[in-house]
Amino acid sequence: MYKYDQYDQAMVDTRVEEFRDQVRRRLEGHLPEEAFRPLRLMNGLYLQLHAYMLRVAVPYGTLNSAQMKVLGDIADKYDRGYGHFTTRQNIQYNWIKLEEAPDILADLARVEMHAFQTSGNCIRNTTSDQYAGAAADEVVDPRPYAELIRQWSTVHPEFNFLPRKFKMAVIASDTDRAAMRLHDIGIQIVKNEAGELGAAFYVGGGMGRTPMIAPCINAFVPIGQMITYSEACLRVYNRHGRRDNKYKARIKILIHELGKDEYTRQVEAEFAHLLTQNIEPPAEELERIKAFFADPPFETGITDELDRSDAAFARWADTNCLAHKQPGYIAVTISLKPVGGIPGDASADQIRLMGELARQYSFDELRVTHAQNIVLPHVRKADLYALWQILDANGLGTPNLDHIGDMIACPGLDYCSLANARSIPVAQKISERLAPREAEIGELKLKISGCINACGHHHAGHIGILGVDRKGVENYQLLLGGCEGADTSLGQITGPGFDEDGIVGAVEKATEVYLANKQGEERFLDTYRRIGMAPFKEALYG
């Protein structure tokens, strides 16, 4: 895992001092809210319905146990004993006091963490594949490239006041586990025929009001020019992105209006110019960072078998664990989606426990996934049963990865001032209603947003739910057929929306249509793609 040196530490320490000064000026009345707002946003502090929310960055979703334990302690010390893991691999706290925010940042800085640019119109925390370093199918570990981007994007002097927020993701395998093409810039690290590494740039994806799948604008930027190319992409956007309407200000709209070819032409011209400016970190810097991501000292010659005699354990292992590149090891996903729970929430005790389990069982490493779960990436198969028993005894053993209970939901109207409808109660009801049939239904990704800003990724759900306000009443639209990953597609609305109880029944009906039409090993999404919308509409409205 990456370790800060004196420079990285000085950056976060300076940021704490800067923000403490800004908060002091705000509280003393020298800094008006209008000027303070973007500053607090760039330090992760967002004003919700009832209190401030603090979003802490977990760069590319990777954490060690000491960091995880501090995240648990912060939940106790400054919040109400809970943390909420987010769809961008971060964690947020929903009940924060402005005057305590600088102290939280100081606590984070002591374990090499921060909240740099987790909100605001700037380059956000860069996300990656939650199985990086463990997955068998990666070309390289994508995290060193994400760390290079983290440093480049931190307090970038030119890009703190972009037209709108800017999200980047880096992956290094053909199986996209980070929804890369739904980012402002998605980078896939690839190898060409000569065996050289390069970065394929996908630019202009996103969800929100106008969901778009990013087109590839350059299939192979030499790896030693990745930062320069990113800077070119950003500069064209900063100069020409729309600023007259915040709903049309994301880069996807610029690319849509200019056309991909014209945007690409401008980026290539800017790139040619920037290559003369020597802004790219040297290869030595990438090598320095890579050394931190070397494999942990895996044992060899250990058992590659699981004892499956406990049926509950076997079900969990089959559902929540992924094959590891190293024989004898397995990657474990801890579901933060217990039946009837709040998706992505964990108590302070659970957070600290997961940190401790990472220390004992996973070479001190954890990952946060964009589906709001936690991964222990490197667990010995011989230890898996003991680990599961501890997880299960602490409400962390739900066997539902990528099943209907493993849903993504935004905070919705329970917390968020932008929301039109509540998401959490809908998620809880669906979870409770369908839990008994979960194993039968199989892989089904359900995603719920409480407004068209789409923080719950409803466009990318096999089943998506969008909460809207219809004449003062919460109403829920149903979407089918969305998907992230290599075969990214956007969901289609079935028809008129439903009330809160109606949407729960509608989801159940959609699963029944699937089960009645399923052929062979088809997943819900496969059946939908084969039979189309009509049979679902018939069942829902017929």
Added chain:
Amino acid sequence: MAEVQYRFRDDEPVADPGVTVDSFGAQSNAAAVRLEPGDDARALLPHLERLRLVEVNFPVFGDGRGYSSARILREAGYAGELRAVGQVLVDQIALMRRCGFDSFAPDQPLEPADAEAAFARWADVYQPTTDGRAPVWAKRHPGAVNA
């Protein structure tokens, strides 16, 4: 017109206010120009030799186009005065310095103690710009050059 509150240059300031980009093209003797956020800084590149002052206006501090305008001029070798004008706030001046601004004429004068703290705050920077400061990666790898 707002007073210049900070100026990091020793040469004699240009007395004339900047003209618009449109009229600059027509007035072959003007030495000062004012860039609005929507103006293309690259339109000035053929005239850098005779330019002594470029004012970059920030009508609202949240419009960040002026940062790119400044870097484009400096990257092209512009060595004259680059002045940030308009809604120039104390929490943005360190970023502006990095992008090449070397004078500041805020609509509302800055609190001197806050401004001095802001200019001095960041001992290290991650990105190279034309301000001459060595980025962190250069300090980590003295003598390394990118291929």
